[in-house]
Amino acid sequence: MADYREEDIHEWYNLYHQTIFKFIFMLTKDYQQAEDLTQETFFKAYKYHHTFKGDSSEKTWLFSIAHNVTVDHMRKQKPIRFFKELFQPQIDIKLLPENVVQLKESSKEIHEALSALKHSHREVIILRKIKGFSITETAEILNCSESKVKSTLHRGMLALEKRLIKESGLNEHTK
Amino acid sequence: MNIQSELNTYNRALQKVEYDLEWSQEQADLVRRKLERQIYKEKVKSRAFKIFGYLSTISITFSLLFLLVIQLGNEDSFVSGMLSKEEKLYTMEVIDGKERPVLTEKGMEYVVYPMDAHKEINTISGEPFLGVSVGKIGSKEQIYTQAIYPTSEGRFISVHYSKNETGSVEEMSRYFLPEYPLYGTKVTEINVSGQRAFLHEPTTEYGSAALYIVTKNYVYYMTNQGLLNKKQGDSEELVRLANLFNFEVER
Numbered sequence: 001m002a003d004y005r006e007e008d009i010h011e012w013y014n015l016y017h018q019t020i021f022k023f024i025f026m027l028t029k030d031y032q033q034a035e036d037l038t039q040e041t042f043f044k045a046y047k048y049h050h051t052f053k054g055d056s057s058e059k060t061w062l063f064s065i066a067h068n069v070t071v072d073h074m075r076k077q078k079p080i081r082f083f084k085e086l087f088q089p090q091i092d093i094k095l096l097p098e099n100v101v102q103l104k105e106s107s108k109e110i111h112e113a114l115s116a117l118k119h120s121h122r123e124v125i126i127l128r129k130i131k132g133f134s135i136t137e138t139a140e141i142l143n144c145s146e147s148k149v150k151s152t153l154h155r156g157m158l159a160l161e162k163r164l165i166k167e168s169g170l171n172e173h174t175k
Numbered sequence: 176m177n178i179q180s181e182l183n184t185y186n187r188a189l190q191k192v193e194y195d196l197e198w199s200q201e202q203a204d205l206v207r208r209k210l211e212r213q214i215y216k217e218k219v220k221s222r223a224f225k226i227f228g229y230l231s232t233i234s235i236t237f238s239l240l241f242l243l244v245i246q247l248g249n250e251d252s253f254v255s256g257m258l259s260k261e262e263k264l265y266t267m268e269v270i271d272g273k274e275r276p277v278l279t280e281k282g283m284e285y286v287v288y289p290m291d292a293h294k295e296i297n298t299i300s301g302e303p304f305l306g307v308s309v310g311k312i313g314s315k316e317q318i319y320t321q322a323i324y325p326t327s328e329g330r331f332i333s334v335h336y337s338k339n340e341t342g343s344v345e346e347m348s349r350y351f352l353p354e355y356p357l358y359g360t361k362v363t364e365i366n367v368s369g370q371r372a373f374l375h376e377p378t379t380e381y382g383s384a385a386l387y388i389v390t391k392n393y394v395y396y397m398t399n400q401g402l403l404n405k406k407q408g409d410s411e412e413l414v415r416l417a418n419l420f421n422f423e424v425e426r
Contacts, residue, residue: 006214013207021198035202039210046214100199107195110188129189161185 005049012058013042019059019131020066026126027070029115031101037073041066056140060133064141067123074119113163121156128153264318265307276307278320285426287395288322288334289419296415300327303334323400324416331400332416336393344371344389351375351387367417376410384410386417392425 020041025034044065045052052061103111114122127138128149139146264282267274278286286305293299303322310317321335339347351373352364363374372388388395397413 003218009210009214013210017203017207018198019193021203022193022196025196025198026192035206039206039213042210043213043217047217100202102197102199104195107188107192110185111192111196114189114192125189129186130193132190157182157185161182164185 005046008049008058009042009046012045012062016059016062017042020062023063023126023131024066024070025101026111026114026130027067027119027123028074033073035100037066037069040069040073044069056137060137060140063127063131063133064143067141109167110164113160113167116163117156117159120152121159124149124152125156125160129157265309276309276318278305278307278318282318285424286320286322287336287420287422287425288320289416289421292324292416292419295419296412298326298328298412299332299416300325332397332413333400334395334397334416336395339389339392339394342391344391347389347394348373351389365414367414368420368422370422372414372417374410374414384413386410386413388417388420390422390425395420 017038021034021038024037024041025031028034028037041062045062048065052058114125117125123142124138127133127141128135133141135146135149138149142149262281263279264285265276265278268277269275270277288303288305289295290302292303293301303324306321306323308319308321310319317338319335319337321333324332324334326332341347348364348371352362357375359377359379361376361378363376365372365374367386367388370388370390372386375385375387377383383399386395386397388397395417397417399413
């Protein structure tokens, strides 16, 4: 017999599984890890359902869980990731299996530029510019101050711009 | 292109990423099923923990009850004479061709009567003879001990006890302190070694003094037997002997 927690999780998964997966995927750059962490996010939401007081929306709450599980996972994977990146420094978006994740050609350039940014810049840009969360919601998800969100976003956007200009320059040069 | 329009371009490009990136629905359904299995396992685990918790609580309760029963058995004075081999309060021995209960060293520890009263009271000539009998209260054994103190005059002071079935000193005392005067008997309430006691003294030439001591567990009866002359066995002697009783070892 399904309890009310299970019903909530079922409903939330229907509504938010895509956006949560994409958020984690853009942070980890690994679709398999993103799938595992998406599952972990919803499982944690089930397990700690009683702590959700409804002060924020369930979407914000789910994103804060997703952020925490991802950061925890990345922290644990840090030494492994270091060696992975040493031998495979740039993840080629073309290698993504199409039956799992699809990215349209028009967004590949900006996605690659985003992937090259440092983690703190990337997460703020994803939440604010891609997911459309407010500054307050972003601060809540990242568990930091609003001013920190503003300043990180500003620096992140400058870094992204720099990266895109560099990439377009490279593209011009190779043409 | 100015900075503002560049930013707007980037913003639009970023917003587009959300729609251009797609996670396969087939994979999403696969993860959903894995999640459902994980939740199911968690529910089973949680239920198992709850059941384990209940079982633990029940076993602890039963263990405590068991210990309590044992403890009550021990507290029940000479009840449970055969608690365990280590705590055996009496053994059966053949005396005069008949098997009789005899108190063990452990059993002697719970005897309220003094063994050396003769050192304190001149009229008592020696150690008391202890008569032990074992009765049953339900499934429990109840040891009854009677003490017979010899006197130099050839009479005996007898002490025995019975259970205070009321469990209340107040209630039991009513039996020994009647509201109406008893014909030929003077009843006086006294205190003996911190316990309520009732001295019944004859007001006629017949009869002898008796002392009844009421505790929460027992009622002690002290009388003179084989009395030749009522002046020989006076109430003062009974009270002095009763004051030597050690009610602290009463169980």
